[in-house]
């Protein structure tokens with residue numbers, strides 16, 4: 001397994017946000033975490049990224065225990081996070097924002113190759129490369145946020161609600177790009193409230209309910225599961 005969470009508990013002060021969460025990600029795989037508001041999805045991603053630390057349990061990445069490392073050290077190991085709410089540097093241009101993702105890389109030629117790839121994924125970003133990020137639409141900012149993560153040449157991507165607030169057309173585009181990223185062999189942990197989309201994209205899925213994993217299985221199976229259909233697919 002590339003990434004493994006082993007029975008982690010995460011607290012905010014005295015409040016336990018996550019109880020005994022275990023999950024595993026293999027290479028070339030999309031796993032998804034679905035669940036309602038406050039279930040603990042973002043907390044799980046933040047804990048993988050080192051922004052929170054589990055009180056008990058362990059997180060392993062590529063044979064190394066990482067749950068005590070700082071966020072910077074976790075980024076250095078190749079784990080990249082597209083946070084909730086598509087954060088970009090507002091006063092930097094599109095190009096400057098993208099280059100911030102590459103700050104740990106040295107090989108300019110390879111960085112430029114990644115940039116070309118991102119501009120192929122998102123041609124609009126090439127057009128707007130010198131435009132300040134705060135003048136972009138929400139969807140374009142999401143593209144910048146995803147592009148910046150790709151610029152780091154990550155070994156694992158954590159994506160928090162990439163479809164939130166986007167038009168159906170853009171959701172479709174982003175879904176295509178998530179598939180493309182997977183084809184390039186980079187695994188993704190995808191957090192989504194759009195369960196329909198997430199279960200279509202993912203190989204394996206976990207359902208989170210009030211801080212716990214209540215259900216897990218191949219995405220296709222969960223898509224056919226009665227509880228999932230009623231609670232998350234509105235069927």
Ligand SMILES: Nc1ncnc2c1ncn2[C@@H]1O[C@H](COP(=O)(O)OP(=O)(O)OP(=O)(O)O)[C@@H](O)[C@H]1O
Pocket residue numbers: 012015017035036037038039040041042043044084193
């Ligand atoms: N910084 C914080 N301080 C205290 N409690 C927090 C903090 N962040 C999250 N929580 C609490 O932890 C629980 C899990 O929140 P989390 O953001 O992980 O949920 P989520 O599944 O991502 O929800 P959403 O779908 O709304 O984004 C919630 O009860 C939330 O109120």
Ligand SMILES: [Mg+2]
Pocket residue numbers: 041042043084160
């Ligand atoms: Mg969240």
